[in-house]
Amino acid sequence: MSNGIPGTDSRTAASARATAAASTAASAESPRPRTGGLSVLRIGLSRVGYETRMYFRTTDSVFFTFLFPFIMLAIFTAAFGASGNIGTAPDGSGGISVGAYYLPGMLAAGMLLSGVQNLAVDIAGEKGDGTLKRLGGTPLSPLSYFMGKIGQVLVTGIFQAALLILVARVLLGIDLPTEPEKWLTFAWVFLLGVITSAFLGIALSALPRSGKSATAVIIPIVLILQFISGVYLQFYVLPEWMQNLASVFPLKWMAQGMRGVFLPDSFASLEQTGAWEFPLIALNLAIWLVVGLVLSRVTFRWIRKDT
Template sequence: MTTTLLKSDARQARRLPGAWQSGLRRGGLEIKQFFRLREQVVFTFAFPVVFLFLFASIFNDDVQGAGITASQLYVPAMMAAGIMSTSFQSLGISIAIERDEKVLRRLRGTPMPPASYFLGKVWLVLVTGVLETAVLLAVGSLFYDVRLPTSPAKWLTFGWLFLLGITACALLGIAISSVPKSGRSATSVVVLPFLVLQFISGVYIAIDTIPDWMLNIGAIFPLKWLCQGLRGVFLPDSAHVLEQAGSWEFGKTALVLGAWCVGGLVLCLLTFRWKNRRDG
């Protein structure tokens, strides 16, 4: 009898999907849930476009010595902010809410491998990040004369910038989700540092008008390097004079973003919790 039960359990274990397969299914569920919330979808994709329109309309003069307009300068900056919004902000808030509502605790009690939950979030972040970037690229090229790269090298640079940037920001979003004490406070805790970073990283204000001490603080975090790298991809070479170092610094950008991917993973491993502190 015992042997029969053990064989039955073994067959059932073999039938259970692995982490990768469960992650794909979880990702599909996350994406479906996202697109069912129409207000969230509209806000996610319209927010950076609206801000791009506002800033590009207010600041539409030529940038002296750079060979570009101010509106062109905002397109890659808004793309970088959009990538961080769909990863850092989205995950930081949603995971904190799911923890507060005990969704994570219930998932942890299921046979689903823990890695599947995070893989599902990764698929959601990738899909929304790609779509938002595509929307901003379309708006920038159609209305603000931002030229798409014609060389494979530039597209390759864009590819690793996107992947490193969204990975670093997603890991930081997972890490910061453990900071809020409740789901209701998650928005304030996550949005405030993201908002500050946008101002000191060259998203809303041209990099050559920000004080050096602010730029040095912004340079600690991924957003500044993601903005700078995307400017190097989508703006003419003449625009590099606006940067703090007078160049695009692609090598340094790769190192900083890569370091944040490693550091963000370490932070996640050290801080992530499946339940709130008050639950023990």
């Protein structure tokens, strides 16, 4: 099971040309965008559209970050659906389908892939092919650049989650929550999780030494987190030490928040403390958001220090 993204070089080469052109145009329209708040905001918003278009034009990135949760949900449903419902009573009644149980994990995985994996690999590639070096020679503000990247993750993440929920309901027949408070919880867990993932993706982009090594460095991290955080494996069957380790990282809390939205309340007893712990989920995600924000600002460079 691999989340590798082939063809990164071709994508970053195209991104380099388009980004340089967009930045030149922005510079011509606004001579000093770094000092003008409105100009920074305007350029940042325009870059959201540019980054989103570039994302959907790159088929390998769309497949391995946008469509991957759909594929995994279909595989788990087909592979384990015949074994019966999860959480059934001793008499065989009750429980939920395999697809319904794995839907929250796939939603959380989509948030992580769209933010951490997509941005970390993408930005590392832009460093490797010289895109960021060229942007550093323009008046483009790092804040505008960040806005474009984070906005792209937010737009594509919303689209991915909506489509995944639609597929789960229409094609897999999974029952969705009917209580408004459940959907309100979904909204804040999703937004907090996506933005946190985006900042962490920007921060992790400083880790690979080159664009070519980005997938080899980032994907194992993302893959391990998915296995220990209740995405591919049922979280309650993992050993306690692994659950404790997963609790250090944000994906576990994103997956738990999504389980709290989409699973029956009786499944809360399977969590570590026997409850959904929404306040603790918000606290942990907020902490990681701040950590990601600080690391992004501290580690981000238009060019690598060792270049």
